[in-house]
Amino acid sequence: MYPDTVMDRIVANSLIDVHRAKAIKRRQLASNTLTVDAEMKTLLLLCCLAVAVYCGCNDNVESTLDKFRNREIDAEAAELDGDELINYVNNNQDLWRAKKQRRFTSVYGENDKAKWGLMGVNHVRLSVKGKQHLSKTKDLDIDIPENFDSRDNWPKCQSIQNIRDQSSCGSCWAFGAVEAMSDRICIASHGELQVSLSADDLLSCCRSCGFGCNGGDPLAAWRYWVKDGIVTGSNYTANSGCKPYPFPPCEHHSKKTHFDPCPHDLYPTPKCEKKCIADYTDKTYSEDKFYGASAYGVKDDVEAIQKELMTHGPLEIAFEVYEDFLNYDGGVYVHTGGKLGGGHAVKLVGWGIEDGIPYWTCANSWNTDWGEDGFFRILRGVDECGIESGVVGGVPKLNRVSARLHRHHRRHVHHSDIDN
Template sequence: MRSILLLLFCIFARALAEELSAESQEVIDAVNSAHSTWQAGRNFHGSYKKNQVRRLLGLKKREGERVLPIQRYERSLKDIPDEFDARKEWSDCASSIGHIRDQSDCGSCWAVSAASVLTDRMCIASKAKFTAQLSARELMTCCSHCGDGCNGGYDDQAWKYFHHHGIVTGGDYGSHEGCQPYPLKPCEHHVNGSRISCPDMGNPHTPDCFPYCTNRKYKKPFRKDHHKTKESYQVESIVESIQQEILNNGPVQAGFTVYEDFLSYKTGVYQHVTGDMEGGHAVKIIGWGVENGTPYWLVSNSWNTDWGDHGFFKIRRGVDECGFESEISAGIPDLSNI
């Protein structure tokens, strides 16, 4: 009888947790009263529940052997600047590098950030001859071994897909740009905004995979629009190696563990202060710097520009904060099809 009651209690507790608001005022107050390196505030609608915000955290954790080779660099600090911003370094590609995508109410962060990184690298490597966005849609809908679309996926498998198959072009939802634009409408994750509330979208399913251009106005055939990498790899988990990779080739993709307090990030250099683990997330690193003595990575998120610092955030560098330096993926673009 006792075991049955315990089981019922656990089920009830879990159900209650799912119905709790995505953000806790207690967590926000704890961060701000701790006088940490960052400030917290409300980002999400009060109607946004924990189970709904976890849907945005679609990076699956890799179990077993790696699927990509490791890129290593000789340690050398003399050529690494104290501050770096890819938007300034490659100004002809700044509009691409600084573009904040919106994954909508879908756990496609793994696909959106990967496509964004390869987009930037194509622009940089081609000296801005290639400026189109690459399609997160094809990656999230057609890469069967990458995961399960809106229900999450693996960042390393995304880069393996780039190498063996490639992806077509595709802009944001409703942009009519490229072969396969993003299929899900932007939604408002946040407290204030003009978009439809994400909870009102009803948990959209992953769209079907189509072997043709969904944008009928696009003239280039689907089979001739694919862009690949010459090689794909993961960068060793050493700060200087990650910096060298960015200096050489452009932004990289990072996977990390999200805790409850991260959801309420506003400004400053994030480091975990309080709150439970919520899930895995994938983002794009575009640079680094030092703020009030704290080294940081400069990062682009995919929850539209109303979240955080206009869609960006900084996270503490050099201590593998939330596993941030342990899962870095990238690749060298193949420019033969531009």
């Protein structure tokens, strides 16, 4: 019996060891499970906190924007002008600063026709026809950052940094167009093509665009780029390119006086000259043209505008200009007082948030003496003054340009070989 008893004990002990091992393994599995559960719960908590913060920020922004939606300007404030308007703006809000601009006071004085003639857009919002061909970038699935600035995103493209001067001509619609087109050519070519398209060529030769110095249509300007093309041309002072701007810059702001005052009346629209200036011998007028591959409107939606800007670069936008905007001296503009004067077109370069206030960043064509070194910011998200309802753009046709530049290069090499 003894051997059996010993054997029984051995078997029993072995079984006990097996049970102990299983128990230890179960405890280890339970511990690992608890660790994994704890990690998952921590991760889930962090995600919830992130979502809560994001939603909280969005709720705060929406709450802020709600104060500006469908607001009405006080009837008396709408009739103010001059110092009374400036004082009213500065005393009744703290988003932006107003300051008397010599450009719009002592130069034009009571000549409202000339002053408002600078606002050369009759219809700031896209037409029904314009809405039938909208940019497809609105359907892209891309992350939209809180802040975006084309000047920083495409630092190789100098044209994005530039501020032009439309002088005393209602050519804002042409300037907003050629500025954004120039930027988009550079961006699409990855910085290889640095050009400045001619505001004069578009202004004087596009019959379908409108009335030259007396105003035009932004979308028609982009369609002209596709159909007829636009040559190069700098501002008046640089006098470079095929067709530089014919009108000199003028003083737009009292804090700097390195430009002469604007004339009291608008310049007449220049004659359409389909030839380059005598000093420009690089290419002929037809050889110098850049073309667009497409022209379109952009959906009147903040995210749609942001996606298009991030994908292809600066855009042309139109909005309503009131008396108080003329006195803008920095900050995030919100219409506060003064009468409606006209429609204006500018270049959109980015967006951001300052102290919980979302804004668009735009380049104006009133020289660097005005606003924030020629740029301005305006409230984003409530279609302030129609700023989100009249956005247009297009894509450049680079293959044609590349082929032309290649032919031009070969021709110069051939002449060089002959000379040698």
